[in-house]
Amino acid sequence: MAEPIKIDKEALSFRDEVLNTPGGEHLLRCFACGTCTASCPVREVDENYNPRRIIRMTLLGMRDEVLRSDFIWHCSTCYTCSERCPQGVHLTSIMRALKNIAVREGIIPEAYRMQAKSIRAMGKIYEIEDFDNKKRARLGLPELEKKCPDLEAIIAQGELKDLK
Amino acid sequence: MKPYTLFLGCTIPVRAQNYEISTRKVASALGLEFIHIPNFTCCGYPISSLNEMTAEAMAARNLALAEKEGADICAICTACTGVLTEVGKKLAEDEKARAEINKRLKPVGLEYKGTVKVKHFARILHEEVGLKKIAKAVTRQLKGLRIAPHYGCHYLKPHEIYEGFDSPEDPRTIDDIIAATGAESVSYMNKTRCCGGALLAVDENLALKISKEKLDQLKALNVDAIGLVCPFCSVMYESNQKKIETTFETSYNLPVLYLPQILGLAMGMDAKDLGFNMNRVKANAALQKAGINA
Numbered sequence: 001m002a003e004p005i006k007i008d009k010e011a012l013s014f015r016d017e018v019l020n021t022p023g024g025e026h027l028l029r030c031f032a033c034g035t036c037t038a039s040c041p042v043r044e045v046d047e048n049y050n051p052r053r054i055i056r057m058t059l060l061g062m063r064d065e066v067l068r069s070d071f072i073w074h075c076s077t078c079y080t081c082s083e084r085c086p087q088g089v090h091l092t093s094i095m096r097a098l099k100n101i102a103v104r105e106g107i108i109p110e111a112y113r114m115q116a117k118s119i120r121a122m123g124k125i126y127e128i129e130d131f132d133n134k135k136r137a138r139l140g141l142p143e144l145e146k147k148c149p150d151l152e153a154i155i156a157q158g159e160l161k162d163l164k
Numbered sequence: 165m166k167p168y169t170l171f172l173g174c175t176i177p178v179r180a181q182n183y184e185i186s187t188r189k190v191a192s193a194l195g196l197e198f199i200h201i202p203n204f205t206c207c208g209y210p211i212s213s214l215n216e217m218t219a220e221a222m223a224a225r226n227l228a229l230a231e232k233e234g235a236d237i238c239a240i241c242t243a244c245t246g247v248l249t250e251v252g253k254k255l256a257e258d259e260k261a262r263a264e265i266n267k268r269l270k271p272v273g274l275e276y277k278g279t280v281k282v283k284h285f286a287r288i289l290h291e292e293v294g295l296k297k298i299a300k301a302v303t304r305q306l307k308g309l310r311i312a313p314h315y316g317c318h319y320l321k322p323h324e325i326y327e328g329f330d331s332p333e334d335p336r337t338i339d340d341i342i343a344a345t346g347a348e349s350v351s352y353m354n355k356t357r358c359c360g361g362a363l364l365a366v367d368e369n370l371a372l373k374i375s376k377e378k379l380d381q382l383k384a385l386n387v388d389a390i391g392l393v394c395p396f397c398s399v400m401y402e403s404n405q406k407k408i409e410t411t412f413e414t415s416y417n418l419p420v421l422y423l424p425q426i427l428g429l430a431m432g433m434d435a436k437d438l439g440f441n442m443n444r445v446k447a448n449a450a451l452q453k454a455g456i457n458a
């Protein structure tokens with residue numbers, strides 16, 4: 001059987017961590033009504049996915065379980081829950097805050113790592129090759145810069161500087 | 165109408181040129197001019213899941229480039245619209261946040277003052293060009309065509325950043341534009357349902373299941389096409405339609421059209437000039453129904 005959940009100092013510090021991460025400010029307003037879960041398109045096709053549960057686990061300080069869970073990466077950022085929450089909890093933003101914290105802990109899905117790598121190197125997810133510009137010219141579309149060096153400079157000075 | 169900078173993002177310039185071509189053609193015919201900025205980058209959306217501040221700096225860089233041109237941004241991807249609008253609003257209102265972001269823009273020689281407004285093309289069509297002018301430009305009524313509008317989450321939500329230009333629960337701007345072409349804009353349940361696109365790279369099966377729901381519903385309603393305003397929604401409903409059909413042993417053969425493609429047809433433009441040959445699910449039958457040869 002599962003152990004009782006202890007709400008100790010450590011547990012409360014996770015709450016504070018989320019509250020202090022941009023987007024996590026309204027966490028404590030949640031009164032667990034479940035409107036978010038009932039509205040969620042991901043929940044509709046995967047009954048294990050449950051945004052209300054993620055909020056409860058966060059409030060109970062279950063830091064490891066939340067940050068290591070795939071679920072935080074399964075939010076499609078559709079904002080339906082945020083729009084419908086009667087308490088004005090910006091759940092989509094809380095999900096984002098949780099993902100940001102997981103990344104600080106070095107937890108990051110491979111797909112996101114690859115995207116970040118491309119963006120850092122080229123400025124975009126997909127490379128603009130000579131071939132693309134030629135095709136664009138044929139279609140009467142203007143040429144685009146192939147690589148943008150600015151993004152290396154912007155990313156290298158920020159929180160993701162070690163993500164390579 | 166004042167000119168806008170056209171923001172293309174990552175996907176459109178290499179994978180959805182039919183969207184870009186039709187947008188440019190329709191805009192130009194309606195008197196909307198675009199300024200070309202060749203070094204716009206990714207809007208920041210994919211990075212926001214990893215680190216919000218870095219994503220904001222990326223968005224701010226794009227906003228600063230438009231500001232230098234003295235023009236607002238017209239975006240045609242809904243995720244780009246969402247991120248650029250949200251960051252633009254925050255940086256316009258919050259001086260401290262702006263100073264913080266500008267520190268990160270300094271090494272690339274830019275500064276953002278907070279003056280750029282961001283709008284999706286469909287919103288500009290509805291709000292600035294206006295339905296009257298659109299209706300006047302329609303020379304070929306698409307009578308008989310039944311088109312299901314798909315809005316895309318970030319076109320409408322979070323509503324706080326969009327100044328009430330449309331309703332997040334019962335939207336109508338895209339319906340209005342479809343109706344202006346003479347086609348029927350088909351109303352259906354879960355019109356505002358997410359396409360699942362954000363999950364495609366993380367959990368493909370989950371993403372496909374979400375898209376499948378809407379395709380099933382639209383098949384039952386027997387519509388001629390989906391009309392949408394985001395390259396990612398199109399990736400889900402069109403590029404992945406075959407995969408959904410084989411994975412779940414079903415079939416749709418449902419054309420997925422970009423709103424400017426629909427509008428362009430109604431304005432008398434040729435299908436080939438609107439990039440219809442690049443649509444994977446061929447719309448020939450639908451076009452014929454409206455009396456147009458593909």
Ligand code: SF4
Nearest residue numbers: 030031033034036085
């Ligand atoms: S809808 Fe809001 S208040 Fe209700 S459970 Fe979800 S987050 Fe909590």
Ligand code: SF4
Nearest residue numbers: 040075076078079081
């Ligand atoms: S934003 Fe995420 S959690 Fe909320 S309804 Fe959409 S997919 Fe579900």
